[in-house]
Amino acid sequence: MEQSIIELQPRLTKHFAKLVDNKKLAHAYLFSGPRGTGKNKLAHWVAQAVFCKQKQNGYPCLKCNECRRIAQNNQPDVVEIKPEGNSIKVDQIRYLKAEFVKSGVESNRKLFIIQNAEKMTISAANSLLKFLEEPSGDVTAFLLTDSVNQILPTIISRCQLVELSSLTLKKLVATLETKGIGADKANLLAHLTNSQKEARELDGDEDFNKLLANVWEWFNQVLRNDWRAFVGVQTKLMPYATDKTSQDRLLQLIVLLTRDILLLKYGKNEDVAFIMYSKELNEKNLKIPENGAIRAVEAVLSTKQQRAVNVSFQSILEALTLNLCSWYQA
Ligand SMILES: [Zn+2]
Structure with missing residues (x-):
C-alpha cells in the first residue's frame, strides 16, 4: 500500500497542522526535495487541513467532501499549475493571478500549488514574484521542486524553504565515502546527481x-x-x-x-x-x-x-x- 504523508513526513505534517490551526500559514513555501519525498502529497494535505470540515486533532479527515475534492484536484479554491511542455509560461502565472483577483469561489481562502517550479521561465518567475510581493487576500503558495539549485535566488528569498528529506544528500555522501571517494569530491558528486551509480561513474x-x-x-x-x-x-x-x-x-x-x-x-x-x-x-x-x-x-x-x-x-x-x-x- 502507498505510504501516507503522515508516515512519510511525520514531523512536517505535525508542523503544518499546527500552523493551519493557529492560522499562521505563510504566503509562500518552497518545498524542495528529491522525487518520492512527498512534496505534492504534503501540499495537498495542507490544503485539506485548511478546508476539511471535520478535522480530528488538527489533522484532515481525508473522507469529507472537501478532503475528497482536493485529493481529486476538483476544489476551485485550490489551484494547481504544471509545466506545459517544457516550461511554466508567463500566461499560466497570469491566469493564476486572475483567479486570485476574483475573491475565493467558495470562501476567501485560496491556495495554489506550482509543480516543477524550476521550470518557470524568467518572465513567469518575475510575474510570480510581483504577485508574492503584494499578496492579495488570504493566499498561500506552494512551490514544489526537486532541483532547488535551478530556482532563482530572488524566488527563494521570498519563500519559506522547506526541505524534505535533506538527509538524502548526506546519506549519498556517506555511501560514496565508503566506496573510497574522498569527502569533498563525494559532496560535489552528490550535488550533481541523486544516483549512486552515476556519481561513481563520474568519479572515474x-x-x-x-x-x-x-x-x-x-x-x-x-x-x-x-x-x-x-x-x-x-x-x-x-x-x-x-x-x-x-x-x-x-x-x-x-x-x-x-x-x-x-x-x-x-x-x-x-x-x-x-x-x-x-x-x-x-x-x-x-x-x-x-x-x-x-x-x-x-x-x-x-x-x-x-x-x-x-x-x-x-x-x-x-x-x-x-x-x-x-x-x-x-
Ligand atoms: Zn475532511
Missing part, C-alpha cells in the same frame, strides 16, 4: 575530471577578472562540451559555483558544493557585491532559454564570462 570518468579542473581554472580567472577566462571558453571548456549532455553538465557545474558564492555570502557554508575550494571562494567572496552574486546565478540559469533559441553554446559561454567578470567586481 577522465573527461569529467579534466572538465572539473578546467572549470575551476576558468572560474578562478573570472573571479580575478582575468582576460584569459574569455579565451579559456574556447580552449578549456568547449572541448568538453561537445553534446547536449556534456553541455548540461558544464552548466550544472557553473550553476553550483555561482550558487556557492551566494551561499557563502549568506553564511551558509555547510551547503556549499565545492567544499574543496571554499577557502578560495570565501576570499574572493568578501569583495563581491551581493547584487552581482545574485545576477550571476540568474544569468547562468537563463542560459537554458538562450540555448532553446539556438544561440551557439560558445557564444553563450563567452557572453556569460564577460558578464560574470563585471558583476563580480566591486
